[in-house]
Amino acid sequence: MYSQEQREGFIRVYETLKLYKRITPKKLNGEESIDKQNIIKDLYVDLLPNKGIIRKLLSDETFILLGRRGTGKSTLFARAQYDIITQRKNLSAYVNAKSVVDDMKFQNNSLNIPDLEGVLESEQLGRLLLIKKFLNDLFESIVVELKREEQNLFEKITSRFRDNRIDSLIKRIEDKIENPDILNINSIVSKQTRETETTNKTKSAEAGATGSTSANGVKDALVKIYAKAGYKKEIASGLENESLNIFAKLFNVGDIISDIKQLLDITSRDKLYIFIDDFSELTEGDMELFYQTLLNPIYNSARDEIVLKIAAYPGRITYGELEAGKYDSIQIDAFELYGQNIVEIERKSSDFIRRLIKNRISFYCKTTPDTFFDTSEHSMEEYYLLLFEASMNIPRTLGHILSQCYDNVVSYDKKITKSDILNAVEMVYRKITKTYFDKEHKSQGVYKEKLDVYTQHNLIEALCEMALELKVELPKTNNQHFSKLEYAHSSHFQIRAELVSFLESLEFNGLVHKVSTIAPKSTKNKKANIDVFIYAFDYGLCQFNKILYGRPERTSRYSKYYQQRRFDLSETLINTLSSNKKIVCKNADCGAQYDINELPMIEQFDMMCRKCYQKTCEVDYDESITELVKENLKKAQFTKEELDILQVLEMYVVTSTNFKAYPLEIGQELDISYQLVSRIARGLIDSELVIRKEDKTNNNRPYYEITEKGKKTLSTILEI
Incomplete structure (x- = not known):
C-alpha cells in the first residue's frame, strides 16, 4: 500500500519531531554545510501566524523564550540562526548550558591559576570552570560561524591584512579565556577590605595585595553568591559588599567584550546574537554566577552590539540585572501563547498541528496526510484536534505518538484510525510519562527531592481517584449537564488560583496541563469572580485509568461543561497535601505549625514564622513517606540517568525500525551529551546490563544494546 519512500519518510517525520537538544541540518536528514541549511527553513513551522515567534527572536532586544521540555525552543533558535547566517548582517553564537554542565562532569579542566587551586574547594573550582567552559563554547561557536562564512555563501575576506587582524584577534580572545588573570581583581579585593577593616588594616592590606589575597577574595565572593541563591551551607563571611564584577575581572570579560566589538567591526557585522539554550538546567546559584560574570556585563555595557536570547523553563529562571521593560519574553506553551481560553487554544493549536504535520509529510513523504490517516469516519480536522489534545502542542510528544502509530499500523500497510491514536x-503514557515516578522512586538521589516526588505521586493519584468517582456519581445528579449520561467525562478539573503552584511539578512532567481560566459563579459567603484555572489530565493518563476525556459533545449544550462546580478539586488538593506534609517552625522556643497551603506566602518572607519572627520554618513530611523514601534509597542500585539509558535501549528493541542506539542518538533522546552517555554506559556494561558493539557498515561506529539481564532488571523497576 505504501511506497518505500512513504514508509521511510514517515519514519523521518516522527524521528525529527522527537529530536532533543540542538537541531541541525544533519539531524534533519541533510548535511551540516551552509548550502544545506535550507532544510531548517523548509521544515520550520511557526507557532504564530506571520512568523510571529521568529520575529521576536530576531529583534534587537534581550529576549527570554520560555517553554516546557519538547516545546521546540531549540528548533526556534536554529531557525533564528538560519536567518542571521543567510542575511549576512550579523553574527550568531549558540551555547547549550546543559551540555556545558554535562561536559564538566567528565572532562579534565583547569583554570591555570595555581593560587586559586590552593584556596578554593573542589566544588568552588568547579563553578569557575563552568564559566570558563561556557566562554570556550561561546567563542568556539563564533569561530565556527566565521569559518563557515569564509568557505561558503558569505563574502570571502580577500585582504590579507584583514585576515591577519582577524587571526590575531581570535588568538588574543582565546588566550584570555584560557588564562584568567587573578591580578585583575586585586583592586576590587582591596576596596572590599577597606570597607570592612580599620584604616590601619586597610593600609596593610593595600600594601600587601597578592595573588593569595585575590584568591581569598574570589572565594568570599563565591560564598556570597551561593548564599544569596539559597545555598545555606555556604555562609557568607567577611564581605559586606557584594563584588558584582569580581568574576568578570577574573575572566577578562570586559576585554573580551571589547574584542568582540572589534571583531564585529572587522567583519562588517552589526551585532552578535548569543543564543543560550537550556538555561534552566543550571542550579539557581550557577545562574547567579553566570549573570554576574557574563550576562550582566554584556547587558549593561554592550547591549547595542551583543543581543542575548535565553531559552528556559517557566518558573525555573532568575533574571539577574535584566530590567523589567527592557527585555521581551514569550511562553510557547499553548495555554500561555493562545489566550488562556479553551476554545481559542483548541482552534489555534489544532491549526498548528495541521500545519506541522502537513509540512513534515509533504517534505519527507511527498504526499498529503490523508495518505496515512483513515478519513472514512473522521476528517483530518478531527485528527488534528485529537493530536493536539494528545500532545498538548508539544512536538516531541507528537513524535512519540506517531512513532507508535508507525510500529503498530503504518508498518503493516494500514491507515491510522482514531482508535489507533x-x-x-x-502506550506513550505507559512507556514514558508514567515511568517518571517509577524511576524517581527506585533510583539513587537526594533525600529531600525524593520526598517531594512521593508527595506529587500521592497527589496525582488522589486527583485521578476523584475523577473516577465523579465519572460514576455525576450522572446520578439532577444537573442537566450530567443527567442524561451513562458516565461523565471527568478529565478536566478546576483549581483555585492560589493553589496552582502546587501543580507546577506535575505540569512540568506532563501529567496535567493548564487549558483555560474561568470566573466561577458567586457562592454564598465567598467572593465572586476570582479566576480559577481549568486543568486537563494527560490524555494517555486518562486512557490508562479509564477516565473519559473532554466533554460529551462539542455542542453549545456542553459549552460550560468544565465550569460546573463539581469539577473543583481544590479541596482534594489541599487535603492530600495536608496529609502528606506540613510547615513547622524549628525554633525550639516556638514550634508553630502551619498548613501546607500557606507555603507560598511563607516562602515570600524567607520561611519566617509569624509567631516568633525567626526564619526557621521548614516543611515536614508524613512519617510514612519519610520511612518509604529511606527504605527505597537504601535499596536503590542505579542512578536515574542509568535507568533512563536502559529505558531508551529497551525502546530501540521493541520498535519496528532497524535503528542502532548510537551514543549521540541516546543523548538526543535524553537531552544529555553523547560523552555523558558513554561514561554512564561503561558502568552498565560492567554490570552486564548493556553490551557495546561496533557498526561495521558505518565506520565501526560504536552503539549499545540492552542484554536480557538488563531487560529483566528494567522490568522489575518500571511497571510497563
Missing part, C-alpha cells in the same frame, strides 16, 4: 497515546 488512542492506543498510541496510552
